[in-house]
Amino acid sequence: MSDKHDAGGVTTTGHVWDDDLADFANQPPKWWMLGLTTSAIWCVIYFAYYPAVPVSNLQSFFKGLGGWTAIGEMEADQNIVDEVRGKYENKLKDMTPAAILADSDLTEYVTRSGKVLFGDNCAACHGTNGVGAADKQGFIAPILRDDDWLYGGKIDDIYASITGGRQGVMVAHKDVLSAAEIDTLANAVAAGKPTSTPLFAEKGCTACHGPDGKGMAVMGSANLTDSVWRFDGSLEGIKFTIANGVNAGPGSRDAVMPNFTEAGKLSDSEMKKLAVYVYKFGGGQ
Ligand code: HEC
Ligand code: HEC
Incomplete structure (x- = not known):
């Protein structure tokens, strides 16, 4: 130093x-x-x-x-959630979709989980929030937000569509009708006045679409008077539908709503939730 x-x-x-x-x-x-x-x-x-x-x-x-453990902590949190949900879930089990709809508390609970279920299982075909989504062929699974129903918009109809699936069958007519007859029918349908040609009744269209052409919910036949089109609504598109049919084998239009009971992908409670959720889109009757 x-x-x-x-x-x-x-x-x-x-x-x-x-x-x-x-x-x-x-x-x-x-x-x-x-x-x-x-x-x-x-x-x-x-x-x-x-x-x-x-x-x-x-x-x-x-x-x-x-x-x-991290898993233990997650499970503990999950138990708390399950306890809250359990009250609702137990009630749901024994209730019909209509009864759920009548209970505003339950309806709110159900629509919340319905949103997730819909996104996971339905949106691929019906579009986010049921607005419809076009597949590669431009086919749109029915819009679920409007009041235009193939199979009926009552809560039980919607529930049945989900639990049982739907597959409206329209036979192909290319072998039973001449090109001129298909042309006449397509023009009448395109104009929204299918019954304006006697062919509509003579060729058996009324058997499925009803005497007034407005469709029958029992078989999901389209209303041909409302200018709402499931498939291509151009004159050529309508001719194609009449000639080749729907769900009538190779070459026809495909429109299959999967059966969610058979697929085993959803529990009954989940399907009830979805029915209420779809009903609540606003188009329910
Ligand atoms: C693979 C595509 C696909 C999936 C996935 C799908 N749907 Fe559909 N759905 C359709 C088609 C196609 C139709 C029309 C069937 C017909 O034309 O006969 C339909 C019809 C319906 C109808 C009847 C509509 C009416 O106008 O009467 C309801 C309700 C419905 N679907 C709800 C659902 C719900 C809820 C889910 C999810 C759980 C779901 N769909 C999943 C394709 C699908
Ligand atoms: C076996 C019953 C059946 C018969 C017979 C039948 N249809 Fe259909 N048709 C249906 C069903 C069911 C649908 C709806 C299919 C779907 O949406 O999955 C349909 C759909 C249609 C469509 C498509 C509508 C749209 O929104 O795109 C047209 C057009 C049509 N039918 C016209 C006719 C004409 C014209 C005839 C008589 C030549 C006829 N159908 C006979 C059951 C039938």
């Missing part, structure tokens, strides 16, 4: 740089030491309590003394 150096009476480490820079040997402040010690103790407790060390005996990991 050079005698030029004056540390003001404070103990130094004895190292001096550049002739006058010295290291003080002060203790760090008390608050700082306290913090350091506390965090060191905290680390030890934490390491002991939680599974913190990957390898303890080369076979497994140290599981911690507290018995905590």
Whole structure:
């Protein structure tokens, strides 16, 4: 130590740089030491309590003394959720969709979970929120938001559509009608006046579409007077439908609503929820 150096009476480490820079040997402040010690103790407790060390005996990991697991924590949270839901779910089991609809509390609960179920199971074909979605052939599964129903828009009809699936069959007419007859029928249908040609009754269209051409919910035959088209509604498109039919084998138009009971993808409660959810789109009758 050079005698030029004056540390003001404070103990130094004895190292001096550049002739006058010295290291003080002060203790760090008390608050700082306290913090350091506390965090060191905290680390030890934490390491002991939680599974913190990957390898303890080369076979497994140290599981911690507290018995905590991430899955356990998730399950505990899940139990809380299930308890809240359980009340509703138990009620749902024995209720008809119509009864659920009559209970505003349940309806609110059901529409919330219905939204997720719909997104997972239905939106691919019916579009987000049931607005309809076109597939590669431009075919749109029915819009579920409007009041135009093939099979009826009562809550029980909607429930039946989901639980049983739907497959409206319209036979192909290319072998039983001449091109001229198909042309006449297509023009009448395109104009929204199918019954304006006697062919409509003579060729048996009325058997499925009804004497007035407005469709029959029992078989899901389209209303041909409302200018709402399931399939291509151009003159050529209508001719194609009449000639090749719907769900009538190769070459016909496909329009199959899967049977969700058979597919086993949804529980009965889930299908009830969806029925109420779809009804609540606003088109329910
Ligand atoms: C693979 C595509 C597809 C999926 C997935 C699908 N649907 Fe459908 N859905 C259809 C088609 C196609 C029809 C019309 C059937 C017909 O034309 O005969 C239909 C018809 C319906 C109808 C009757 C509409 C009416 O006008 O009467 C309801 C209600 C319905 N679907 C609800 C649902 C719900 C709810 C789901 C989800 C659980 C769902 N669909 C999943 C294709 C689908
Ligand atoms: C066996 C019953 C049946 C007969 C017979 C039948 N249809 Fe249909 N038709 C249906 C059904 C069911 C649908 C709806 C199919 C669907 O949406 O899945 C349909 C759909 C249609 C469509 C499509 C409507 C749209 O919105 O795109 C047209 C057009 C049509 N029929 C015209 C006729 C004409 C014209 C005749 C008489 C030559 C006829 N149908 C005879 C059952 C029938």
